[in-house]
Amino acid sequence: MHRTSHKGTLCPIARGMGHVGDSWTVLILREAFYGTTRFDDFQKRLGIAPNMLAQRLHRLVHDGMLTRRQYNNHPPRSEYILTDLGREFRPVLLMLIAWGNQHFSPEGAMVQLVERASGRVVQPLVVDALTREPITIDQHRLAPGPAASEALRIQLERHSEDAHPTELALTELALSATEDL
Template sequence: MNRKSLEGMQCPVARSLERVGDGWSMLILRDAFYGIRRFDDFVQSLGIAPNILSHRLTKLVAAGLLERRAYSTRPARHEYVLTDQGRDFRPVLLALMAWGNRHFAPEGPSIVLTDTLTSEPVELALVDLRTGEPITRGRHTITAGAVANERTRANVEFRNARLAADRH
């Protein structure tokens, strides 16, 4: 079953999901952050079928998150390297890891982000870089941006009205 493309939506979450919205793509990016670059290494690390991996790598290259580079001409072999756009995805993966540890690991976390200087676990937080303040529901809200079309503006207003109603 083919799903509807999210590409035409102005929502940045929908546009992002269009590029990385399946589990395999996120796990491929996770492994790329670990330094895995070669097809066979992805297969070994993920236990993924080669045809699925090939399809996902092609999509991630087309989306601009990975770059395909030749490392051998005979036989032709390629590696997949994170682009700047791909490296910018790291905080998303770290947030997913922290969320998964908090809510889906009743036995305790099996993977932890650790400070290399102190060897202490890191408590991940989303903050406003201008103020240093943590992002909270009480202080921060989603608003339509300057280029938002009429539909996007209406959706943001509708969602914010629902959120305001839920607060009361």
């Protein structure tokens, strides 16, 4: 498995993609959220080659997203359990499910998020942890953090000042999509 190293970058997206940046890794995490823990079950459900699965499971354990626990001594067999770090990836998967259902599932949703008590279908929404208000393009922007380079500071500041018609149209589209939820 060839992985691009993003050790030298401060970008949180690049760093995150360095850990989960290929489709097999994300699908393995999806299966772990569905309750899959054993190698043979991951392989059967995903149709992935054993060597590819072994590499990705090893990497997920190394990166702290899964923990490996032996459940049988003879022959030695292990299961892979989500760690706290792995469970923190759940909101990303929920947003991918909603995005995939909305844009790439003309036949309808294969899986959807529902409220436990009522069974009502719900849509995930990104909100501010402090105010619980939705994060929207018109009310929020990316700003340089303490570790930002001068070039990134300039780029982000310039972008925040240049609200051009395309960005405004995208903002309106995003707001209307949020209102539909």
